Amino acid sequence: MAVTLVKERWQSRVGEVILGATPEQGGTRSHTITVGGDGTLPFLHFEGTVANRPVVALEVNDVEPDWSPRLKEYYADVINNPAAWAKKCVDEYGADLIYLKLVGANPEGANRTPAECAQTVKDVLAAVSVPLIVVGCEEAEKDNEVMAAVAEAAAGENLLIGLAEQENYKSITAAAMVHKHSVIARSPLDINICKQLNILINEMGLPLNKIIIDPMIGGLGFGLEYAYSIMERARLGSLVNDKMLAMPMVCTPGYEANRAKEANAGIEDFPAWGDLHDRGTMWEALTATSLIQTGASILLMRNPEAVKLVKQNIEELMVSNA
């Protein structure tokens, strides 16, 4: 007896966004990376196009980050040198992209000038040939200055820059338009604000294929399900032709998973949770692999062992099941 499979006929697909630019395109990257483009739910090859695999970016900070000793071990030799750190991520840990956080710009911290931050971006661009994602220090006023300087210094590179938020999107959107970059539009777990923000950014003149959605996830065990469902709804929306939800999505499993006590507390304090090493790795890996099941296109990660597991999972899921 032949079973008649249920195949949905989706009207539309997720938009495609290209990251990075080669010399011919006005940048200096050895290649570009395209995300999005799927015409079905994640990895349902039997039903529609699974156009581009999800990609993994490893996080690099411009100042020594406040990470757990367990995480910092992977970067001990490069932690004070963003360019060398980025190179290690690409050469040794298989990062598809680099996610550079300019934490040093923070007025409460190192208070680096916009020019210093722009120089860091240039150093990292020189050290690696993959496309870059660059965000500021999450201090809105300072970030507006910093990202304007970064956008200018890296004009033509088609960076993915952030963060555009509902209360603060104009300056960064303008910088992206002038200097040919793409932006991360971040909204707090709210599908309506997400749409609204995309509309506002688009109205300023930035094309939809220059916007990536950051839905603000929670980590494994800490509200992951909120983002899980918002992202499933966004993917379904894009498949039924909701253009203002049809951008690819970026998620922050590295940050969110490693904030959890479960990724930091040793077995001596929590014997019932088992050994920390693998627990920490799995906390980040499962946060990421759960979200690619909802349609995440870019994963911002920290733990190279988790990255290896996630990339292998992606590899397996990209095998056709048609």
Added chain:
Amino acid sequence: MALTGLDIYKQLPKKNCGECGVPTCLAFAMALAAGKAALSSCPYVSDAAKEMLDSASAPPIKKIAFGAGVELGDETVMFRHEKTFYHPTTVMIRVSDNLSAEEIAARVAEVNDLEFDRVGLHYGVEGIAVTNDSGDAAKFAAAVSVASGALAENKSMVLLTEDAAALKGALEPVAGRKPLVGSATAANFEGMVEVAKAAGVPLIVKAAGLDALAELADKVVAAGYKELVLDPVTTETSKALADLTQLRRLAIKKKFRSFGYPVLAYTSKENPLEEIVQANVYLAKYASMLVINAVKKEHVLPLLTFRVNLYTDPQKPIQVEPKLHAVGDVTPDSPVYVTTNFSLTYYTVQGEIEASKIPSYILAVDTDGTSVLTAYAAGKFEPEKVADLMEKFEVASKVNHKKVVIPGYVAVISGKLKEKSGWDVVVGPREASGIMSFAKANFGS
């Protein structure tokens, strides 16, 4: 597809005898459609009509119960935001009958210990699946017996062999545990059905490929057994995702009866980390039960934690009561912390405060169950609101100081909060993990 009262009425004898307790057949049909009456109270309904009405009113995926309270299936949606997922994927740890009695006892002891406490929740795996890898009936029976003896009372068992005689022998002594048994294949299903039926335990139906699985499930039903769990033989991750998705879609969207049962998935990876990543895919996409090899706490905890996330009812965000909570033996000198009523945020903060061993108050602000950053971004952590709550719960009457600690992420509200409440506002750490050192530095004796 629920039937209307009229659909049901057409199938009734239309005698209007009133013996069912309702004066007319039409009124009875309406009561049936509303779920307020049972078809069995009609003495004259034909068997054909009964069959038709029963199957039309059956849930798209049958609920299968076994062991110590395990329930599988009975799901109604493809996505949790459509309603909710009801029966969390049961996770069973594989125990091979190739192990020695000592090894089996040790492994089962590890399984018994796979119980976790975090953020106010307690969860664990459901039990073990003993597999007849040896192919030897006596060895299987002995392994099942040892495993059952070592297994905690609150855990459940699955017995896996393709030899009906071996199953019968192993099942008898542990029948009291009401295990799930398998696996019925095209070659052995008659014998397997007989054994499962006699013991009154549910049966796994196993076939590779959806066509073969549907055919076999129909044969088993025709042989008179409907307490089934489907095994589509998952080996390769992507193919398994496709099969599991089709099984769920066909059951829910098409009411395809051959697939109206819970589905079981096996992992195929040897490395426990890779295995858990693969299991996570199957847990996300539609397996009702998983059989895994990993037995270490650090590997199993993350998987079960994802299960908690996925099966949280989206209609009921997990919240604690928005009020002034006391942690430890509070005194008028105790510090006062403010956080959100999102239970994960709250329990994380509470855990750190407990660990600091300084009894304290926590004022949980009603943020509709969102975390600090999300709440602030959405305008649900405003200074006015915090000040009002401080007044409402009479914080001033509980302590002899006027110092309130707010999360570092909302440092920006400190000025306004001071103005509104008249209290000194202390900016605490951004992350709960900083509370311990913060408390020691600020409130330690």
